[in-house]
Amino acid sequence: MINKTYNVLKNMFVLDSHCDTPSQIFRLRDIGLDNAHAHVDLPKMKAGGVDGSFFALFVPSYMAPDTATRYALELLALVHDSIDANPDKARMAVSVQEALEIQSQGLVSIFIGMENGSPIQKSLPLLRLFHRMGVRYITLCHNGDNALCDAASQGTTWHGLSPFGREAVHEMNRIGMMVDIAHASDETFWDCIECSKAPIVSTHSCCRALAGHRRNLTDDMIKALADKGGVIQINFYPLFLSDEFSEVLDKSGMDPRAEEIETDFRADPADPAKRAAWYAVQDELLTLPRPGVATIVDHIDHAVKVGGIDHVGIGSDFDGINVTPDGLENISMIGKIFDEMRRRGYGEDEIAKVAGGNFLRVLDEVANIAVSMR
Numbered sequence: 001m002i003n004k005t006y007n008v009l010k011n012m013f014v015l016d017s018h019c020d021t022p023s024q025i026f027r028l029r030d031i032g033l034d035n036a037h038a039h040v041d042l043p044k045m046k047a048g049g050v051d052g053s054f055f056a057l058f059v060p061s062y063m064a065p066d067t068a069t070r071y072a073l074e075l076l077a078l079v080h081d082s083i084d085a086n087p088d089k090a091r092m093a094v095s096v097q098e099a100l101e102i103q104s105q106g107l108v109s110i111f112i113g114m115e116n117g118s119p120i121q122k123s124l125p126l127l128r129l130f131h132r133m134g135v136r137y138i139t140l141c142h143n144g145d146n147a148l149c150d151a152a153s154q155g156t157t158w159h160g161l162s163p164f165g166r167e168a169v170h171e172m173n174r175i176g177m178m179v180d181i182a183h184a185s186d187e188t189f190w191d192c193i194e195c196s197k198a199p200i201v202s203t204h205s206c207c208r209a210l211a212g213h214r215r216n217l218t219d220d221m222i223k224a225l226a227d228k229g230g231v232i233q234i235n236f237y238p239l240f241l242s243d244e245f246s247e248v249l250d251k252s253g254m255d256p257r258a259e260e261i262e263t264d265f266r267a268d269p270a271d272p273a274k275r276a277a278w279y280a281v282q283d284e285l286l287t288l289p290r291p292g293v294a295t296i297v298d299h300i301d302h303a304v305k306v307g308g309i310d311h312v313g314i315g316s317d318f319d320g321i322n323v324t325p326d327g328l329e330n331i332s333m334i335g336k337i338f339d340e341m342r343r344r345g346y347g348e349d350e351i352a353k354v355a356g357g358n359f360l361r362v363l364d365e366v367a368n369i370a371v372s373m374r
């Protein structure tokens with residue numbers, strides 16, 4: 001439930017660059033309500049002073065191409081339905097200008113991202129169509145190699161971008177679609193650095209120097225991302241934040257069970273028993289000792305030190321993670337991060353950059369580069 005613990009800053013656009021809330025809408029969440037167990041819904045965003053959020057159309061790697069396309073379309077349709085049902089709270093945005101207008105009306109901006117490029121199959125027309133329908137970034141892959149590139153958790157098919165992946169990155173540059181390398185293998189990352197004409201982003205990753213997960217970015221990667229004008233958006237997933245937590249989770253044996261229960265629930269979201277089981281296992285995961293707000297800010301600090309204050313932001317991964325940081329159990333509490341940054345000596349302008357300014361800058365720049373390429 002909503003937990004508002006800080007003062008909303010003025011002159012700041014708070015933007016979360018990645019949440020998996022569409023997957024929860026698919027599981028029958030009404031985002032107009034303050035839902036128990038939800039990481040993100042409109043009342044919690046409002047309470048947290050969140051001005052905008054990228055809702056990711058997450059498509060699991062196991063889906064066959066046509067199924068993946070259909071599923072992405074259904075998630076997109078559900079997001080549109082949810083926004084239509086809440087005209088007093090939210091509007092869809094595709095540009096910085098729109099988002100600022102929406103903010104001035106006191107409403108929340110919902111941007112659309114796509115997590116996993118599999119729904120575009122091997123079709124540039126489909127890529128363009130998703131852009132026309134409002135998608136503004138594509139996370140090239142999820143936890144499996146696909147037609148575009150290799151993933152961090154596999155990385156055996158192409159050794160980076162596929163030939164089609166290179167074409168797709170070029171087309172994304174040309175139409176103004178951000179290239180998101182969260183989940184990509186290191187080789188894919190370096191291929192994108194080399195071949196993208198626009199800045200690239202990681203919408204939800206942490207620093208590998210602080211936690212060794214292969215999904216996290218090394219210092220060299222953070223530096224290259226920054227040199228190209230992009231941003232690393234720090235993820236809240238305890239497993240990416242802390243090696244210590246990774247050990248705790250392993251020892252608990254809860255993760256495989258939680259995944260099984262979630263798969264069961266995803267297949268049958270209307271079944272109240274399956275929903276109850278999923279809530280119960282999440283509550284159980286919350287009993288583990290977890291990293292908190294300070295650890296998130298440690299990652300922000302590190303990324304700022306390596307890449308600079310203009311190249312770091314926040315991508316919660318909320319509603320896509322089965323366990324949350326201690327004290328940051330949903331989006332209404334996001335301001336604790338800014339309070340901790342303030343405590344560590346960051347100025348208000350610097351906090352505003354990390355809170356959303358940097359990601360909006362890149363969104364705008366990618367759109368401008370597309371115009372210049374026409």
Ligand SMILES: [Zn+2]
Nearest residue numbers: 115183204320
């Ligand atoms: Zn993800």
